[in-house]
Amino acid sequence: MASVYFMLKHEGFSGSIKNFTRDFVVTEIDISGNQVSKSTTCEDVASSFVEKTSHSSKKLDASILEKTECTSDPPSPESLHLGVILGPIINDKLEQFASSLKSGCSPDQELSLGCFTNKHQRANVHKAVKLHFPFLMTITNQSEIKVKESQDYKELRQLVSEEEADAFFRFTDDKLSGSSYTFLPDDNKEHRTAVHRYLSRRFGKLVETKSFTEKGETSICVRLRERGKPKKRTAEDCRQEEIYTAFTLCKENLETLEAISYMASELGVLPSDFTYAGIKDKRAITYQSMVVKKVSPERLKKKAAEFERRGIHLFAVRSVSEPLKLGRLRGNHFDIVVRDLKPHIYDGPDPLAYTEVLVKAAMEAVKTSGFVNYYGPQRFGITQRVQSDQIGLALLKEDMVNAVHLFFTPDKGDEPQNQAKRHFLETGNAKEALMLMPESKARERLMLRAMNRYGTGPDGCTQAWLSLPHSTRIFYLHSYCSRVWNEAAAHRLSTLGHSVKQGDLVQEVTGTMDDSADASSNQIHVVTEEEERERAYTLAQVHLPMPGNTVKYPENAMGTWYRERLAKDGLESCRFRVSSLKLNVPGCYRPLLAFPRNLNYQLQRERGEGADNCTEVSDGAGSDKATEDQFKLNLTLNFDLLPSCYATVYLREVMKFMVN
Template structure:
């Protein structure tokens, strides 16, 4: 694959998941009884709506159906964050693991003893001849470096080189190997181009350059550094924000194939544009429960419903798809207010900030109460404070593009979940005339091409109906470049979006970020490489699986405790990209996966007389 297109054209990698689902151990060594099962745990019962605390339940985001008819059982998902171990599956089909923090050989700096070789960004200079500078020009250069006037410049006549002027004016310098001079002094020089004399000029580096990041990059490195990010109990966006801040880099330089669960041990590949492995490795010493490395220029049936998981919609009483709906309406003030306004649930550290915003709508006053790690709210308030209290559109534009798109995509996910539940409830698990199909093998094989939206579905007819199964069935995420199923299912899309005052036939927006083309998603997914075992234990704070760091530092695999008080189901399986492991667990357990319900099952202070409730995380 062309390395220049990695960030834009690579499909999201699949992932390998290890999970411990903690199953209640009763005196009869059985799972919990029918009487203790929560409502909504059977195949015939759907999830309840928002609870009295204002949290979002599964039914609020369109998740209501199951594939199988077994009764399910009660378990807590992720009692410890270490119960949930997620490893991406790379484009090559291998699991992504952090195994080393060593630097690749090609990025080592070349600094000789007593000699410094300053390599300025190469632009059509084919030689590294140390005699490129004459004695006279070397003297000029030393005079320049000794000059107190930092805006002074000189012209150097280059020898033994066929000088070719750059095609563009953006050249930041020439590549040359300079004769030995003082290391600190020469490190302070930069470069420019004298168009009139068709030769380079040198200016002090202290003078601000237009693009320092590009000027210092060596083309021999390639444009991307790919590495494995291992993290524990931290959201991917927060991790990237922290790395960016510590390395003094822009977050836009990093790209990845999707956010991984916060409450988990996860390993995923990150691509950084023109960032050296040295710079990233140096940050490792400042990280906690995170590390970067690997730098480089069986549950076979039944399927599960390929819902977008609850993490797609946030964990507070104001779900992210409500913000997305406001953005699609170009209601900038409403979108900002939904992000900042008080709510019944959420992070307590933001409570004072939200209360202040709800009371005064004064960004400077609310900003005083924003914790440093709440980057979204901080960015909105800082922009409003600097550009005016009504500059809502500018405040939203100040957010990283991925963050803005997250909200818009959440609305698409909500519509898709709702349509999938209704399609399965009304017509079951058989392909019908008017459905849209794409061979399900594409989930594992990759779509190919540079534009995933180019993959078009086939409309099922009476003539081809027998050629397809429910595994091939897809539904569209709403957008301006998709087709909808014929008949009732297509009319449901129109009906739902009309309730939200959105025109399904006019999804293009003036703001291109919110002009969503749409896509297609399979209704069912089949996991691969499924293994499982049951372990017993006494201490619920002790990890039950190994993360990458545990393997790197030769920590032993956690073992089952004979006659342990508690029991956990440990699962390992592979999923294609853009699927949610929690939705696979939901199919087994038949319980609500929302954070509210899972928190109600969780136990932090068990006693010897009280068995720990079942937990799946």
């Protein structure tokens, strides 16, 4: 943030935030005013977050195997270990054979895996090979099993990405009657026709295909035929059979969109099939409501163990009748620990006691007066060289190529994703960059696949952005608008002060958790000269607009500031619509101030590094300074904030200390 205006003049203090993920826990408050459930309704998920993360991988594998053996559904990858079925020598030969086929330098057309006299054992070999190597086909000659390259796979691979081809062949091998697989969005009608024709020719007796459009994106859905069902399904049939599964998502050190991308990939659905009320912090343990479409509760539960390996935990899995809507929440509850508190400047005899006084004064002051309702640094990308608002500005200017280059600007370090980004910017080769990009980087891979298919020119870059879910695309535009709002808030307070001025925009504040962070235009009132003179409104009622195409701007000096600020970025005539990306930013109104609710806090003196050795020290005049130096002061606090308000911004006001 370029400049930060502090509301209050208290001294503040320093401290360490987010030493451990457990020091920053965020729990969503649902539309009914309750914290989302942290308890589970299925046996597949452990009851304690700490217990789950402490399980060894060996125990986890054993639990997965046990669950797989007692179900009639297709085995998971962990249940079919080729090294166990084939033995280490044959397994190594198979991996070498598969690797050489992929690289195009295999001297052999097929490989024998040996003889298997037991029918059940042969079935396991077939399943395991297809599960781990979808591009191979298995052939049985009496009791001998051979593998060779699948021509069907090879043909599909010329039409879609490797990840899609792998997922589709695993889907057909599972043979779950009535199940479906959806390819990534594809706006090229001719290409979709080619895919339809291939599927009809190669799998026509097994599957039926249908193109559908959702949120402006067209995809191909493939469904396994059900016995006794008619060959063609009507749109009404599809609507009636829609399945929605709700759950509480608990994630650790993951972005919400990153977690969704991973789950979508594992479940074979689109990221847009997941709906949520709001995005949560990455550097924290967070609990939030989520709904996924086209996935049953039973199927989602069976994926729980795999998700846990990525720091994703599911609670309260259940069927519901509809998806979630963005913004359908009443706020968030925070449980935070700030460690090793110290005064900013102090060389007196009792720093702990002095710090306690500072903390109590700061907490009470902000509780009463509130804090500037800035968007937090995490909205823009704390550690990234190019922050999300810069990308949003390029998109608003419809400079798709520059926006792609900004998106692929590598951060510091030689991590694989940075190497892949660097390679793309240096060579422009999307295919090679895609091969270097880690599987976990779903957004980057989607864009690279699109540019590999459509090119890296303006049209190809537009297709790259369209390959991302709508919620991801609009996020970058909102980031830019958030940056402008932050600067507007600092300018408003530093130039017009803390009193309400003529031309300000205000809204009545009820003081309940029913308040929204945004206000609709018909609730906004322009302060008159008489109302300023009579002090009819307070600063807590002042709202500033987020730029967009439906908002009005303040009718005072702030209105001029907005116009000049947008013109500075070349947006003086911006309509806040990007038609080519199907994006529209209407704008909204955001309260200038925010207030913590249901605030509780406690100071603790801790001996050394461990919390278990916590010991209170007397504040009396006889305390020994050498003894005092052995202790650290921690602050534990919990509170609620309305939607879109940031706990890190609240702490920054309390501490007068930059918090990320």
